[in-house]
Amino acid sequence: MLNAPAPRDPAAWPRLLITGAALLLLWPGVALSEFDIFVLFNGANASLMADFLAGFWPLAHDLAFLAILGKATLETLAIATAGITLAWLIAFPASLLATRALSISALHCHGSPSWQGRLLRTVVRAILVVLRSIPEIVWALLFVRAVGLGPTAGVLAIAITYGGMLGKVYAEIFESVPNQPTRALLLAGSSRLQAFAYGLLPTASDEMISYTVYRWECAIRASVVMGFVGAGGLGQQVDLSLRMFAGGEVSSLLLTFLALVIGADLISRLLRETRL
């Protein structure tokens, strides 16, 4: 019994081969991207990096900097919030148009909507795809050219990209929750909006809230990135501090991001737990 050889694992060879194949396929990617980790550690680079990282401590906390930090944080929050609000104004009507869940014609023809309805939905979906397929940073660069440096460019960029994302996800949430309540209301003669409010919203609101708050959190991060191209807020400040090798300021700014993301997480949880 003790000396019996362990049974051979039939999956061992295939797993080994797949691992080998994966490594063979991944290596060219590393080579093509000219990724070279050792450049960090050689000579001058290493000492520069070490100095910079050493500068991260202590945190910058003089009053003048804190005032700038506070203002930049508020600006970032304002960009993200205004951007998400505008995005919602685009996304909500678009999602109502794009979703199959509110189709009256689907009530009878074995669940398939009329061709007019399908055409409209396809057009709205296509618009949403265009809105979100261009990254917000590109929109920000365009708007910085159009309306000049400052938060407006960031707000518009977030509104457009996130409008596309929210619209798509809302429409899919509406289709994924149980549709019997909505269909019963449509069948009792209510309009689409009424059926939405009484049949879909109660079930879909949780997911909508959590996704919207998550997108708001993403908008905070995105507004930081867009700050680098001149769209204001914390990002612009990080850019400045990095250029000045002010490590202490950078770490204070990064901690502020962390606090903002944790805050967004808490708000999301709070909203989901509030039952009305």
Add this chain to the structure above:
Amino acid sequence: MNVRLTGVELLHTNGQRALIIPEMHVNRGEQVALIGSSGAGKTTLLRLLASSLRPSQGVVTLFDQDPWMLSGSIRQRLRARIGLIHQAPPLPARQRVVTAVLAGRLGQWPLWRSLISLVYPLDRAGAAQALARLDLEDKLFERCDQLSGGQLQRVGIARVLYQAPELVLADEPVSAMDPLLASHTLKVLVKDAQARQATLITSLHSVELALNHFPRVIGLRQGAVMFDKAAKDVHPDDLALLYANEQLSQAEVHPQRAQATVSRC
């Protein structure tokens, strides 16, 4: 004439025949019970009458109109005059009972009123009254997911009582209730229809309930009307034939056929 079916035939998507009714009419203010074994076409017939299914052939006339000849918005207005009580009440779990009941009149309310009422229920008295008729007034502000199956079914009925439609269609409305409550609830439905001169068509599992509460009974078997007569004329032989279960004896040979169900949109 309130409801009329002429040469109606309904096919499943797979081409199988679900319902064939050459002629049937129900006058305004009549109360009719539909009986028959499961799969006989009771739900399909009710959905035809609710304009939720379109007949493959023939004409369904509701209030002297063919819903399938109407434009979409006029058909929605016609649908507001029909109340369908579902066997499984289609109520969102997180909705409060008061809102679920008030939703019965959405077809009659303008959008602004529906939206205000969603946040702050306006006609609380009306909802409470509809619930009180089914002894549920204490559940007015409960959430639907806190109710039992029988209570939910009664909320679904209260919604239609509040809607006060000219044609009430009920698909096994008391299937989750104990016999006493089922009988009481049917009485409420029948009384409401009588008081308002509304038409009531109800499918029922229980023959006893059908014969006790309804003046007219229609027996459906394999998608066709087997008998259509006054409750007092229904003979035990009719019932024996109606429920003679050849499907069960064939079940071993054709298991799929016994399970053939109505395709639901």
